[in-house]
Amino acid sequence: MGRPRSIDREKVLDIAERIVREEGATALTFDALAKAAGITKGGLQYCFGSKDDLIAAMVERWFAAFDVEVARSTAADAGTIERARGYVVASGRIDEATQTKMAGMLVTLLQSPEYLQRVRSWYATWIGRFDPGSEAERRARTAFLAAEGAFFLRSLGLVEMSQNQWDGVFDDILKLL
Structure with missing residues (x-):
């Protein structure tokens, strides 16, 4: 009796991201991903459940990596304004290909109420950090929203x-801080 083959979830997510980057979000199907990853469609469904779950895993992985990038740009004991500066700096570093990939996946994901709530929660955490009673923190909130607006528009x-x-846009946003 042979040992069941395990699926490397991170490798599958890498391949899924490559498909989205090279062919667009609509090309990401379970059939295409299973073929590219050299696994069965059933194995893929066992690992991720549904296409929405796969996209959610991709977005959550991206959010986690982005949070690490923000942390890399921010001191551990930083206040809200410095954290916002780290967020803007990290946002400005995102290349156009990554932006396009993430926007495509987010648009797809946001069609599901369950996943929409996850994304809303991530943003609510960020927005909730800003003290509306502080002029400096309101400017930081504006910088945060400006960075997000630039990200999505592009x-x-x-x-x-x-x-x-x-x-230049991100230099101007940083001046708000």
Whole structure:
């Protein structure tokens, strides 16, 4: 009796991200992913459950990596304003390909009420850090929202920006802090 083959979840997520990056979010199907990963569709369903669960795992992994990037740009004992600065710096470093991939996955994911709540919760945590009674923290909240707005406008192809323009926008956002 042979040992059951285990599926490397991180490797499968890497392959899923590659499919989205190279072919777009609509190309990410269980059939395409199973074929690219060299596993059965049933194995993929066992590992992730549904396509929504797969996309949620991709988004959660991205959020976790982004949070690490923010932490890398922020002192451990930093206050809200410095954390917002770290957020803006990390947002400005995201390349256009990653932005497009993330926006596509988020748009798909947000169609599900369960996953919409997860994303809302992540944002609520960030927004909840800002003290509306502090002028400096209101500016930090505005910088946070400006960084998110720039991210989504560029990611969804609503605004085209060169890398120099992108860097300039984030320099201006940082000035709010």
